Amino acid sequence: MRLSALGLILVLAILAVLLPPLAQPPRRVPTIGWLYRGFPPSEVQLRQSPLWQAMHELGWVEGQNITVERRYAEGHNERLRVLATELVQRPVDIILAVGPQEARAAKAASDTIPIVFMDWGDPVRAGAVASLAHPGGNMTGMSTVSPELIGKRLELLTEAAPGISRVAVLTNSDVNYLIQEMTHTAQQLGVTLYPINVPAADQLDHVVAALMTARAEALLVLPAPLFGLHIPRVVELAATSRLPTIYPGRNYVAAGGLMSYGPNRTDVQRHVATYVDKILKGTKPGELPVEQPMRFELVINLKTVKELGLTIPTMVLFRADEVIK
Numbered sequence: 001m002r003l004s005a006l007g008l009i010l011v012l013a014i015l016a017v018l019l020p021p022l023a024q025p026p027r028r029v030p031t032i033g034w035l036y037r038g039f040p041p042s043e044v045q046l047r048q049s050p051l052w053q054a055m056h057e058l059g060w061v062e063g064q065n066i067t068v069e070r071r072y073a074e075g076h077n078e079r080l081r082v083l084a085t086e087l088v089q090r091p092v093d094i095i096l097a098v099g100p101q102e103a104r105a106a107k108a109a110s111d112t113i114p115i116v117f118m119d120w121g122d123p124v125r126a127g128a129v130a131s132l133a134h135p136g137g138n139m140t141g142m143s144t145v146s147p148e149l150i151g152k153r154l155e156l157l158t159e160a161a162p163g164i165s166r167v168a169v170l171t172n173s174d175v176n177y178l179i180q181e182m183t184h185t186a187q188q189l190g191v192t193l194y195p196i197n198v199p200a201a202d203q204l205d206h207v208v209a210a211l212m213t214a215r216a217e218a219l220l221v222l223p224a225p226l227f228g229l230h231i232p233r234v235v236e237l238a239a240t241s242r243l244p245t246i247y248p249g250r251n252y253v254a255a256g257g258l259m260s261y262g263p264n265r266t267d268v269q270r271h272v273a274t275y276v277d278k279i280l281k282g283t284k285p286g287e288l289p290v291e292q293p294m295r296f297e298l299v300i301n302l303k304t305v306k307e308l309g310l311t312i313p314t315m316v317l318f319r320a321d322e323v324i325k
Contacts, residue, residue: 030280033092033113034070035084035102037077038229050266051118054273060280075201075229080105088113094279096272097141099225100174103128107139114138114285116275118268121145121175121223123290132290140285142272143292144263145223150178151185153246153261154220156298158189160259160316161218161244168194168216168243170207170234175222201226204233211241223248223262231255242308253299253324258308263293297321 046052052062060066069090071083084105087095094114097103103117107128115138120128123143129135132143158164167186169179179195186193194214198204211219219238221227227234228249235257238245247253247260271291279285301324305312317323 029065029067030093031067031069031090032276033087033090033095033106034068035080035087035095035106036071036098037073037075037080037101037225038098039074040070040072049269051269051273054270055276058273058277060277066280077101081108084109094276096276099228100126100128101225103139103141111138114279115141116272116279116285117141118272119144122177125177129290132292134286135288135290136286138285140275140288140290142268143290144268145175145178146292149262149296150182150222152296153248154182154185154191155189156259156261156316157218157220157244157246158191160246160300160312161310162313164217164244165191166194166215166217167191168196168211168214168219170198170219170221170224170227171195172198172222172224172226174226175224178222198224198226201230201233204230204237207237208240211237211243216241216243219243219245221245221247221252239304239307244308244310250297250299250322253301253304256304257301258304258310259298259300261298262296264295264297267295268293299324 062068069087069092071087073079073083080102084095088109092113094116095106097106097115097117098119100117100120103115103120106115117123117139118141120141120143122145123129124131128139129137154167157167171179179193182193194216196207196210196214198207219241221234231252232255235252235255238257245258247257249260249262249265253260275288278288298320299322300312300317300320303325
């Protein structure tokens, strides 16, 4: 009996060495859905994206341990729901929604797939999350607008162009609530606000006439998703009107705008990557607080300063985080 047992053990040992190991089931690669109302970036822009660079640093490499399904509405917001539904049916494990319109479309398509929004002014007011600290549900992300931020933009505009008293505000239904939040600051600064509502891209052509009617001395552009899709056109309108203008982000100034004050977009994108990382590792989105940017930047375009014939006070220039020449 002992010899039989030893023989059996010996046979099994030989078989273990000679036979190939049993194939392990392939490890499932998670899929990220990317939903954006705008146009596809170039390969260079994609490689240089702070978001995907941060994902790589966190150990997520597209084509190796993650797959990315990208959908672009190319300026046609009405397509977002269809594109979101495509991602849900794919199916994806998480949806990265760039702004509020994308996030709403994703939420309409699924109330179970985790959704991370990159840039939503006030998701609590919009009813997207229960609170910033405890969002609940299947959504979380970055909130990039606050009353203090909007008031600071108006304050910087009056410092850059001393003596102005009539400020036009480029707005639409997505961000109209911010005008009320600017009212107190405007009263303190002795400034009267003149909202110019732009509901759709084809209405941008009427802005110059509206600025003349308002006899505006300066312009403040609110962070509406519509304006972000048409940055060159918005900057051109301000240039045609020859008005000192402050914008919500650096990309406007890089396109020729005068000045901007807003969250550092690199920081925002890198932080969004940490949300994705945590969710892919098992954390529920409703348990991740909606956070706000910690770092803001003032950017000024000196070429535009010269073209407008302005003299920006030295103290304002000194406070700039970046000066474009």
